[in-house]
Amino acid sequence: MxxxxxxxxxxxxxxxxxxxxxxxxxxxxxxxxxxxxxxxxxxxxxxxxxxxxxxxxxxxxxxxxxxxxxxxxAAIPTDYPIGQRVRFHENLIAAGRRPEKQILDVEERAATDGEAKALVINTGDPVCAYHGLSLADGQPIAVFESVFPLSRLAGMASALQDTSSVTEALRALGVNDYTRATTRLTAVRARATHALHLQVSEGDPLLRTSSVNIGEDGQAVEYGRTWFAGDRITLTLES
The missing domain is CATH 1.10.10.10 (Winged helix-like DNA-binding domain superfamily/Winged helix DNA-binding domain)
Structure with missing residues (x-):
């Protein structure tokens, strides 16, 4: 049978x-x-x-x-609020995750056209560019580049070498508070370098934010771009 x-x-x-x-x-x-x-x-x-x-x-x-x-x-996506006040460590701690940053490179160079426009300076003016990797519980979630105008923030490169925290570096240079003036979200594909750092495949979906932060006097102090791993982060907008 x-x-x-x-x-x-x-x-x-x-x-x-x-x-x-x-x-x-x-x-x-x-x-x-x-x-x-x-x-x-x-x-x-x-x-x-x-x-x-x-x-x-x-x-x-x-x-x-x-x-x-x-x-x-697959990691459980982390909620990451985007609003006037965006603080990496505070956001991840609030989400119950352990934050960490790794400095990839800090350099002084001339501002590009796009950076100059965002920071309201002249193309070619000196800026400090900070490249880094953001991690949550030891897993990479984002690659970022922050650009600072050296005409307003002389010594930023040294300050960032002393601490990976942008907030602490700005405070050391007299910027006690700053807020986000603009944010733009774009869906992009991972380039080879992003894929390497984020441990994803080239071409995988990423979320890119482009933003400008201003100090208490209303002047731009940071132009930042961040590439988030699309499956590890959920961006939420706050009013």
């Missing part, structure tokens, strides 16, 4: 097993899953079957893959 009981496809059983691993906390957001070869050995199947199971989790948003790097547990 033939057994007519429906059988679960092997790839689906693998997806179910990995889904249980995630639910039980065996892997946490940002963790890398075992390689296809390791999973194939664990389940006694070929790598193609493993790949099919992982693809199901990718479609559900539980896992993300990066070519040449493997599969990673």
């Amino acid at each position: 033939c057994d007519t009981t429906p059988k679960t496809p092997i790839w689906k059983a693998i997806a179910d097993a990995l889904r249980s691993d995630l639910a039980e906390g065996r892997y946490t957001p940002g963790d890398k899953l075992p390689t296809e070869a390791a999973l194939a050995e664990r389940f006694g199947v070929n790598r193609h079957t493993v790949r099919h199971g992982i693809s199901a989790l990718v479609e559900e948003g539980l896992v993300r893959t990066r070519r040449g790097a493997g599969a990673f547990v």
Whole structure:
């Protein structure tokens, strides 16, 4: 007598097993899953079957893959409010995440046309450009570039080397408070350098913000652009 009981496809059983691993906390957001070869050995199947199971989790948003790097547990997006007062550390702490910044580069150079227009200075005027990486719980969530007019903020490069905090660096130079005057949001694709720092694939969706911050006297003190990993952050607008 033939057994007519429906059988679960092997790839689906693998997806179910990995889904249980995630639910039980065996892997946490940002963790890398075992390689296809390791999973194939664990389940006694070929790598193609493993790949099919992982693809199901990718479609559900539980896992993300990066070519040449493997599969990673998708992070829970962090709410990040965009309003007049935007403070990286305060925002992430309020969301229950551990904030961290890494300085990639600090340089003094001439302002581009776009930077000059945003900062209300002349093209070619000296500026300080601060390139960095923002992390939440050790996972990169954004790459940023902040540009400061040296005519108003002489010594900004040294101040940023002493502290990765823009707020603290500005305070050291006499800007005790600042607010966001303008913000522009744009959906873009990750360039190779962004992909490297954010641990995503080139071409993956990013959210880019372009903003101008002003001091208490109304003068522009910072022009910033930030590229957020689209699957790790939820930007919320505050009035």
